Amino acid sequence: MKIKNSPILLSILFTLLALVFPIISGAIITVKNINSLSTIYLIHFAAFTCGILVTLWIMKKSKFSLQDFGFRRFKAEAWMVVIVISELIAFFNGLTHKDSFSVQYVFTLLLFVIAVGICEELIFRGLIFKYLSAKGLKIAILGSSILFGIGHLANLASGADLVMTLLQITYAFLFGLVCAEIVTKTKSIIFPIIWHATHDFIAFMTDGEPTVLAVSIYIIHCMVLIGLSIYFWRALFIKKDAMKLKNTESYV
Template sequence: MRKSWVEFWDRGRWWKALILAVGYLALYESASLLMAPFVPFIGGAESASYVVVLLVVPILMGGLILVGFGASVRWLRSTFARQSIRGGGWMWIAVAVVLLFNVMRFASIDYAAAGFDWVAAWLLAGLLIGFTEELLTRGYVVRIMRSSGRSEIAVGLVSAALFALLHASNLFLGQPLLSTALQILYTFFFGFCMYLALRVTRTIVAPILLHASTDPSIFMQGTYPLTGPLASLAQLGNIVVVLVGVVLLVVFLITERRSAARLASTASIV
């Protein structure tokens, strides 16, 4: 039985990546619903209990499920091993831009007003979010797409698209359509930047850590911002990531197609 299960997932097909993403999303949302009875007993979004109950616990459940899945198909070790596919030096731009704005946001948070418990809860939530969502999209999805024989263009785009899909579900939770559309736009290009981080560092640890520092910095700085030029500049981070992501996507498409053409030319000569 286990052999059949492993063989099924080892035979890469793009729709299996979709099934895995949708399945994870369903389980995560179910875990969130299990927390609903505790809502009356926790504070608002500015309380540590709110972050722990509605973010940390559900994402922890989702992460454990993904780890269990990876263990069942024997993917965990290879997922965290050094990647064989290299990336171009220009891909470091994605890492630098995301890291720069994360640092600026962390530097423009009113930690005294936020309180130690709330900050600690958000840092824990960020670590779990980064680990879980990157394990799924830059780990398992990338593996499935590569084993299907798809080009790296397809790998990168599908990885980013399924990452954006995870956040599209907010529309069904009452988030306005325009806000959801903007979130999908941002998460697609952020997800693409994380794929570039995976390529250029050749390890999934890099996108995990970048992602782990992104969500806490955005939400903490948005809730308890300091005033001043640095804070104002830091708040432009999402817009900059989208704009830089667009440019890097164009460069990515051009360089990957040129690389494929060179390989095809070399193969025909041989």
């Protein structure tokens, strides 16, 4: 079986590709014993920027155009307000790293999250989603989301807590599920990129000790994602299937 003719195998390889860049940057930070947050963010930014370039090169070499991968404009819709409000709720948890706030810190963090948002969305909602679409839209949505969640297992290699990593995997799956549904609905990858980068930026700015409030906000975010995933799934498949069934019955 040739790799290029196997969407599932290709998707697994693309997932491994997504893990290469943070592993390399993490190794550099560990070996050099770097403690400055701004420097850490810059190293990660450089690694993920390389990831973006490699991913764009793969896209250009593929049989698809950049538009096929979701490089299209999107129109503002009402459901976007729900996402914006849910993200802003995180600020109720307060700001973290207050003592280290500086223009340099915020700027380097911004560079880092933008690079992560672009790189991961191009791989998971771009490459993986497009190639899995050959197996059907439902498989593309669920498959890219599962791989996105599994990809966060790499956090264990950096010494992250097992329980927190499992929670991140669950959240990543739900987040990936909604993003994949948005790509299916809008035919554009732009909003997921913006949302991904914004979410990470807010998370870094507000992440602190796992207090009752912090856990409550986390649960609210998950509930919002579950609600959105059901909303989009019904709009994309259940309502369409019902319409097809109704049209078929009208001809009987």
